[in-house]
């Protein structure tokens with residue numbers, strides 16, 4: 001029996017974008033406004049400083065500023081998971097200790113990046129993070145960016161610890177998701193990463209999802225989740241298909257994060273541009289962004305039962 005309260009990590013968690021001012025520095029007021037917007041949609045939590053959050057492109061101090069702003073605004077209402085993955089274990093540990101100090105509910109990390117690491121090295125990296133706080137830890141498995149293929153054996157070794165409560169899987173194999181769920185043992189959480197497969201992931205054992213495109217349409221993922229929980233698979237599938245067409249359009253821009261940030265800006269949440277090498281939206285794409293935003297808003301209205 002796990003001693004942590006696990007329900008708070010189930011359901012819809014937004015992988016939140018980072019917020020910058022015109023000079024490209026962390027904008028804590030904008031971060032608070034965005035976190036408030038998300039809290040009002042009814043999502044379960046926010047994943048701060050992950051892939052969508054550009055944590056890998058920020059200094060340790062900037063990552064702390066972003067997390068602090070989010071927790072100050074919604075730390076009492078939402079589950080806050082701090083992504084503390086970094087190339088150096090030392091930085092990850094510093095971020096994890098800080099996350100606990102400021103009130104995050106869990107920490108999570110990718111394997112250390114850049115070097116080609118052995119499983120023993122990744123285990124030592126994660127273990128140092130786990131040991132540095134009393135917070136629960138969620139493994140972040142995203143082999144397409146880290147190059148590290150997590151094995152069932154390392155997963156189950158990590159999962160034997162009470163503190164290691166789950167894994168966020170951004171790899172696209174739902175078979176692997178199911179296998180990790182089985183390898184993790186009773187109560188081990190599995191969180192779906194590919195937003196295009198939210199329903200598939202849920203159907204094969206995921207307890208919820210953490211995703212970047214949730215940030216421009218949380219209501220649609222909440223709709224899929226509520227249809228799924230009510231057992232209305234046909235309706236859940238209908239909404240997943242609607243979402244997927246929107247994701248295809250979002251992915252057609254040179255930068256997904258640039259597109260999502262431009263959409264949020266149209267709604268009054270100016271979070272600056274993504275950091276290079278992630279590209280902002282070109283002015284020639286603005287019309288297409290506007291049309292996509294209208295399409296998303298109309299789907300959200302429909303999901304909420306309005307015209």
Ligand SMILES: CC(=O)N[C@@H]([C@@H](O)[C@H](O)[C@H](O)CO)[C@@H](O)CC(=O)C(=O)O
Nearest residue numbers: 015050051052170193194195210211212
């Ligand atoms: C590879 C990747 O970035 N995957 C995203 C998805 O949300 C992804 O953007 C979406 O499914 C569109 O392809 C998430 O799994 C990553 C995530 O949650 C994060 O930002 O930490």
